[in-house]
Amino acid sequence: DSGVTQTPKHLITATGQRVTLRCSPRSGDLSVYWYQQSLDQGLQFLIQYYNGEERAKGNILERFSAQQFPDLHSELNLSSLELGDSALYFCASSPGAGGADTQYFGPGTRLTVL
Amino acid sequence: GENVEQHPSTLSVQEGDSAVIKCTYSDSASNYFPWYKQELGKGPQLIIDIRSNVGEKKDQRIAVTLNKTAKHFSLHITETQPEDSAVYFCAASIGFGNEKLTFGTGTRLTIIP
Numbered sequence: 001d002s003g004v005t006q007t008p009k010h011l012i013t014a015t016g017q018r019v020t021l022r023c024s025p026r027s028g029d030l031s032v033y034w035y036q037q038s039l040d041q042g043l044q045f046l047i048q049y050y051n052g053e054e055r056a057k058g059n060i061l062e063r064f065s066a067q068q069f070p071d072l073h074s075e076l077n078l079s080s081l082e083l084g085d086s087a088l089y090f091c092a093s094s095p096g097a098g099g100a101d102t103q104y105f106g107p108g109t110r111l112t113v114l
Numbered sequence: 115g116e117n118v119e120q121h122p123s124t125l126s127v128q129e130g131d132s133a134v135i136k137c138t139y140s141d142s143a144s145n146y147f148p149w150y151k152q153e154l155g156k157g158p159q160l161i162i163d164i165r166s167n168v169g170e171k172k173d174q175r176i177a178v179t180l181n182k183t184a185k186h187f188s189l190h191i192t193e194t195q196p197e198d199s200a201v202y203f204c205a206a207s208i209g210f211g212n213e214k215l216t217f218g219t220g221t222r223l224t225i226i227p
Contacts, residue, residue, distance in 0.1 A: 002157065004157075042217055042218075042219050042220065043158070043203060043217040043220075044217070045214055045216070048214075056214050058214055090157050090158070092157075102148075102160050102163070103148075103160070103215070104160070105150075105157030105159065106157050107156055107157050108156075108157050
């Protein structure tokens with residue numbers, strides 16, 4: 001158990017809908033990272049927040065957005081969902097902004113768009 | 115941007131034998147190279163990492179080697195056990211941080227009892 005929690009575990013929704021994925025980092029960790037894992041694209045970095053501020057951005061679509069709250073939990077919002085958004089979404093956390101930090105991954109949220 | 119290639123995509127070895135997974139990266143500025151193990155239904159778990167100022171690192175049965183000149187790094191697992199069966203991912207990052215990790219495509223390792 002990494003100490004990172006993600007809810008829900010599974011999510012089934014329809015095209016065009018909007019969903020919110022939630023992540024609670026390990027106690028004391030200030031950074032949260034979001035990744036998408038799909039069969040055709042592999043594991044891809046989406047975005048990083050550090051202490052409430054966006055710090056790094058990867059291959060995140062404009063339909064996707066994220067935020068980190070004062071209690072350091074983070075939410076990933078996915079809107080206007082398409083079939084191709086079906087994937088596993090992982091959250092990871094680390095103590096600092098990057099540097100020598102290890103990223104600890106949560107168990108993931110499996111999103112299915114029908 | 116950074117591109118990480120990983121080989122082989124699948125690997126089967128007899129229990130007790132060694133397994134080697136290789137990765138190459140494209141950006142010479144990359145300086146942090148972690149390896150993750152992902153078991154079915156779970157998130158990736160860091161098993162070992164190496165930084166560019168080190169050529170080799172060992173942790174019990176697991177070792178990682180880095181050749182910066184050739185831009186490749188490898189994971190070595192010795193005395194393999196059934197619980198080593200999983201998907202292994204290499205990754206690389208540019209700069210001093212490990213944000214923006216670029217992952218390889220994964221290797222499915224099966225240990226044959």
